[in-house]
Amino acid sequence: MVSDLKIAILNGYPKTSRERFDAANVGHPHDMYADFLRRYVPSITLDVLFIADLGTALPSGTNLTSYDGYVWTGSDLTIYHTDDERVTRQIELSRAIFAAGVPCYGSCWGVQMAAVAAGGEVRKNPRGREWSIARTIRRTDAGRESLLLRGKPDVYDGFIMHLDEVVTLPPGATLLAVNDHTHVQAIEVKHQKGTFWATQYHPEYNFYEMARLIQARAEPLVKEGFFDDVDAVQAYANDMFALAAHPDDPALRERFSVGPDIIDPEIREAELRNWIDFLVKPSVRR
Numbered sequence: 001m002v003s004d005l006k007i008a009i010l011n012g013y014p015k016t017s018r019e020r021f022d023a024a025n026v027g028h029p030h031d032m033y034a035d036f037l038r039r040y041v042p043s044i045t046l047d048v049l050f051i052a053d054l055g056t057a058l059p060s061g062t063n064l065t066s067y068d069g070y071v072w073t074g075s076d077l078t079i080y081h082t083d084d085e086r087v088t089r090q091i092e093l094s095r096a097i098f099a100a101g102v103p104c105y106g107s108c109w110g111v112q113m114a115a116v117a118a119g120g121e122v123r124k125n126p127r128g129r130e131w132s133i134a135r136t137i138r139r140t141d142a143g144r145e146s147l148l149l150r151g152k153p154d155v156y157d158g159f160i161m162h163l164d165e166v167v168t169l170p171p172g173a174t175l176l177a178v179n180d181h182t183h184v185q186a187i188e189v190k191h192q193k194g195t196f197w198a199t200q201y202h203p204e205y206n207f208y209e210m211a212r213l214i215q216a217r218a219e220p221l222v223k224e225g226f227f228d229d230v231d232a233v234q235a236y237a238n239d240m241f242a243l244a245a246h247p248d249d250p251a252l253r254e255r256f257s258v259g260p261d262i263i264d265p266e267i268r269e270a271e272l273r274n275w276i277d278f279l280v281k282p283s284v285r286r
Contacts, residue, residue: 005280006045008067009033010093012075012109014052014086024216029073029107032204036272037071051093052077052086064100069280072106072113074202078164079112079122091117094196101193103283105275108162111187111198118191120170124163129224130181132214132240133262134160134201137185143176147278148188148197151270156261158185158201158268159210161217165200186271195279203271207247207263211240 011030013021021028030048037044047067050056052075058064072094077087094117097104106113112122137156143149166184169175170191177186182200189196205213214221218233227233243252247263261267 004043004045005041005068005276005284006066007037007047007069007071007280009037009046009048009071009073010051010090011048011073012052012077012090012113013050013073014075014077015050017076018050021216024212026212026216027209029202029204032209033071033073033272036204036269037276040273040276051090054085054089064097064102065285067102068284069103069105069275070097072104072110072198074108074110074161077109079109079116080164095192098192098194098196101283103275103279104194104196104198105272105279106196106198107202107204108160108200110196111184111200112164112166114187114189114196114198115166115168115170115173115184118170118172118189118196120166120173121168122164123167125165125182127181129161129163129220129226130200131161131217131221131226132159132210133256133258134158134179134181134185137177137179137201139177140175142174143186146174146176146186146188148271148274149176149186150274150278151267153261153267156267157258158199158203158262159205160201161210161213162200197271197275197279199271203269206265206268207240207244211237211244214240 009030034046081087094113116122135157137158139149139154165182172190174188179185186199215234215237218230221227221233239255
């Protein structure tokens with residue numbers, strides 16, 4: 001069994017956005033992925049690359065095949081803004097990783113990256129923001145057979161925060177999960193020599209981290225009509241913090257209409273374990 005994996009976590013947020021995360025006490029997604037990976041593969045080697053920063057390059061002495069896998073975080077950039085070099089250089093990197101044949105996993109920005117880099121299309125979701133919890137995600141027939149979604153129930157919830165959606169799947173893509181707000185919730189993309197597993201929702205998040213993100217997004221959530229005022233957002237986030245601290249509290253579970261599929265990390269993080277077990281480890285060339 002391979003135990004000494006080397007993974008690169010590709011943070012898609014630009015520096016100014018990461019600084020806003022720090023100022024607002026919001027968790028960084030690369031840290032969430034790193035936490036999972038170190039728990040699941042204690043001997044793992046991780047590099048974090050801030051690929052929206054134009055000066056970022058692979059560490060000295062490495063190339064694309066120096067890594068056993070790449071993880072793509074979310075981003076607040078817009079992938080169809082092709083006049084933004086912070087976007088286009090990431091798409092070019094994704095295409096190069098496909099060509100190199102190294103497995104990828106990504107959430108949110110990651111699913112959009114998987115689609116666009118292989119020839120698909122992303123646009124603004126006409127139904128508006130999907131936030132907090134993506135409800136009633138359903139495995140497709142292909143999803144029921146997919147190794148990515150092994151261990152997930154046929155219908156489940158997931159943490160989410162996005163405005164855009166994949167509207168056209170690229171050649172070589174398989175749709176694995178859908179819901180009523182965002183048709184493409186999980187896909188597998190086979191392109192050139194590579195495979196990219198991706199979800200629009202966030203298996204790396206938990207209630208504590210989503211509560212931090214929601215309170216930091218209070219103004220847009222009010223502006224978009226989800227809450228009457230910032231105090232109402234904070235009250236919602238406080239209840240979510242309480243659920244994070246007391247996941248078995250029946251009143252808090254009822255408050256958010258949630259169950260084990262999003263509370264239990266064995267189910268919530270299944271996609272991440274499956275990516276390591278069924279895509280990364282079998283592809284290691286050692």
